Amino acid sequence: MSGWSRVCRIEEIPVLGARVIEAAHASGDDVAIFRTADDRVFALRDRCPHKGGPLSQGIVFGESVACPLHGWNIDLTSGCAHAPDRGCAQRVAVHVDAGTVYLKTGDGAPRVSTFQPAEQAVEQAAVRD
Numbered sequence: 001m002s003g004w005s006r007v008c009r010i011e012e013i014p015v016l017g018a019r020v021i022e023a024a025h026a027s028g029d030d031v032a033i034f035r036t037a038d039d040r041v042f043a044l045r046d047r048c049p050h051k052g053g054p055l056s057q058g059i060v061f062g063e064s065v066a067c068p069l070h071g072w073n074i075d076l077t078s079g080c081a082h083a084p085d086r087g088c089a090q091r092v093a094v095h096v097d098a099g100t101v102y103l104k105t106g107d108g109a110p111r112v113s114t115f116q117p118a119e120q121a122v123e124q125a126a127v128r129d
């Protein structure tokens with residue numbers, strides 16, 4: 001599968017959480033991979049369309065994630081903010097095959113490096129506060 005990179009097993013993504021794939025977006029930004037309660041997986045550029053907050057550290061509910069900075073709700077299926085807010089985080093193609101998660105990273109060399117559970121990042125942020 002050209003341009004697809006294996007990133008992890010689905011069980012390595014916390015339910016109602018996310019993992020970060022560093023620099024996997026064409027822009028050089030991180031990509032957040034989210035897992036819903038019913039094991040669906042979505043990927044977005046890890047930048048809120050409001051002011052660039054890390055969506056990977058937000059709270060996943062239903063098919064949405066609440067940005068941790070100012071609480072905008074972003075639809076995981078479209079990447080767009082729920083009204084009345086406006087703007088979209090870019091979607092990244094992702095699919096799961098036999099429990100393995102693959103991310104579309106382009107036809108060049110995969111830029112997948114490490115990933116970090118969102119809850120771990122939140123805990124680290126709490127320690128710094």
Ligand code: FES
Nearest residue numbers: 048051053067070
């Ligand atoms: S940066 Fe996400 S709501 Fe403000």
